Structure formats: structure tokens, C-alpha cells
Amino acid sequence: MVDTPRSPPGMRRNGGGDDGGDPSRVHEEYHPETLSSRQREELHGRNMEALHTPIVEETSEARALEEARLATLAERTRLENLQHALDEHARRQIPESSRRQRQLFPPQPQVYRTLIQNLTTAARIAESI
Numbered sequence: 257m258v259d260t261p262r263s264p265p266g267m268r269r270n271g272g273g274d275d276g277g278d279p280s281r282v283h284e285e286y287h288p289e290t291l292s293s294r295q296r297e298e299l300h301g302r303n304m305e306a307l308h309t310p311i312v313e314e315t316s317e318a319r320a321l322e323e324a325r326l327a328t329l330a331e332r333t334r335l336e337n338l339q340h341a342l343d344e345h346a347r348r349q350i351p352e353s354s355r356r357q358r359q360l361f362p363p364q365p366q367v368y369r370t371l372i373q374n375l376t377t378a379a380r381i382a383e384s385i
Contacts, residue, residue: 307332 311322368374
């Protein structure tokens, strides 16, 4: 692959030209470059600004772009609300292991003196299993 002076950053030409291939079959491929956290922040800010800027022209292309922009905003809001609901649900959900109170020392075992007490306790244990 050869980068040409005419190629924008991240774009490289494949085929044709110098390597003896057919020049009519030259095409460019996009190869993204890694962004720093500052660059990602700036790009996100520009994207959000563009997304919140209405398109006011009266051409059919402008109306289609405005409809797509509004649909994107609505979908973004829906996804943010869904994420918030999932986060809230996860926060409320308590793991099974945390539901039981943890005790520093286990309670003293109870001693049942009658057959009925022992049978009742055995039945409770069997039902809980």
C-alpha cells in the first residue's frame, strides 16, 4: 500500500499506479488511526454539537438530513433511558449472598426437647432445600 499526497489522513491507495496494476481499478481504503483521549473528547464534542444543530434549509436533502438527525436524537434518548433503567435495576438488585445478614458469630444452636419440635424443625429444613 502506498500513501499518496492526495490521500486524506487514514486513507491509503491500493492497486494501480506504481505496482503495474490497472490504474482504472485504483481504490482507497480507510485505515483508522488511534486517537488520544483528548482527540476522542474533542471529536465527541464536535459530534454532539453537530447532532444538536438543526438543519434549516428547504431542500429535499436538507429535510432528509434533519429527519435523520431528529431520529438519531430520539434513538439516543431512548438508549440513554434504557441504560439508566438497567443501571437502576442492577443497583436495586441485591445479590443472593448479601440478602442474608452476616453475623460475626453464628447463633447458638437450639435444642429441641420434644419429638414434635424436632419433626417441625426437620419439616422446615426439608421445605427450604
